[in-house]
Amino acid sequence: MSVFDSRLRTPGLPTSATAELGSAYRRTRLLRLTLAFVALVLLGTSFALARSLESLPTTYFATGSGGIVVLDLSTSVDVQKAQRAQRVLRSLAETDGRVGLVVFSDSAYEMLPPDTRSSELEPLLPFFRTGPQISPDVRRTRGGRIVPNTPSGRPRESPWSLTFRGGTRISTGLVEARRIIEREGDRRLSVLLVSDLDNSGFDTSDLTEELGRYEQAGIDLKVIPLFPGPDDRELFVQLVGKESLVARPEILRNTDVQERQSVIGSFPWALAAIGAALLLLLAINERLCGRLVWGAPR
Template sequence: MMLPIELRRGIPASEPARFRRAEQRTTIVRVGLTAAMCAVLALAFFVARSQDVRHAPLVPSGTTGMLVLDLSASVSEGGLDATVEKLSSTDEKTGLVVFSDGAYELLPPGSPSRELSSLLRYFKVRADGTLPRNPWEEFRGGTRISAGMEFARQVLHREGVSRGSIVLVSDLEIDPDEIARLSEVLALIKSEGFEVRVVPLFPTEEKRALVEQLVGANAFVREPEQQELRTPEERSFVGLAPWLFVVAGALLMLNLAANENILARLEVRR
């Protein structure tokens, strides 16, 4: 017959008072490490909350994207080439719609973004300040953003996309009579669960404020550089690494290591 084994939390001692100071010291260390761990987790949480869509990929992760490019005459010197080059150098997948007075589909949803590089030559300004001749010159004129956005919405529906996103690249130079129609289209897009992002090509403050009222300031992505795609820091590991997350992770690991080293159970040899 096996006798039940009594489980004890510690080792019996004849003089427990001698260990009281060590017990207090251990309790203080344990509380301190717990507080430090909570602080690190809070830091990671607030860093995550502070991340801005302006520094995020153009196409929201987990969505099927449609890039909507404004080819109206007013964007000739607005950094369109930098935006196309940036997207073509990534591993994102996106469809492409171009618009001015009307809208046309150039790439279906899910196309590798590297296919945009074949179009890049049409958007680079030459030494004389003009753009090369391109297949869309005949319909370049006014800016009907609503036409491009509505066409992109229809393409996503045609492909049966349930979680899609539409990225508008434009100088936002819209006519007053276009505002009501654009507002209707944007409301419809949002009601269907599609995300909207805007890459502003150096618009006027008035036009930017107008579009912000329709899509919200958080939908805006950082404007492209006029002279170069990215600054040297952004191209380096320094610019790419999420350093606050790295620091928070390192502090968390140090905290856990200290906990294991200082507060580990005492091994008693038999």
């Protein structure tokens, strides 16, 4: 016998009851192997479930499958509205999720595809501190009037300064988001519209038709209103329903995620059940598969 084998062998007591204990040994060994197999299956299942959760620390995309942000960059978005949009984007950027980005005013284009890591939104955040700048050569007065800009008062140019100079046509952003979903072939993707809802009256018909296409396609739409006027808000309540508009408490709850470091989402009941089953298996193993202990008869 080698030294290694002798180290593995545990000390035992000689007995003449080997034959009587044989059936108990085989039964215990089979039970141990069965419990080990079930434990491995549960561990593999829990690993697969954990990878598929993809839960986001916000309730904006509650399905956990990510979505597309449709962001209003029209000239009606002032400093206060831009700062709220920044808070929303920041809460998404701080998650470990996937998100797409469509920006629009009177036209729209895809800035980020829907499989982009949400952290890619971070470079855009500084441009929302003072509101969107429609051009490096003009500025807006306190009364809202756009006038030529002076070199000393030149605002920071944003990536969309020379692109979006017109009014608001929300339908263009929603159309672009729907086309992206059709291109990706993933109807689980939802759409988050971030806008002040100050839509052009000429766009009402197109917007209504596009919302009808969303309903037919089963695309989930949520709206984050950026301090809209009463009439604009009421129009969207009629078009998409009050439940589709994200209320202020929910916005504050989502944008406060970094301080709280918590995940807002459904409780992972499946993982909890698997954990309880593993604990039960350990208890059964200790109760039924323990080593024989010699002692006085009970």
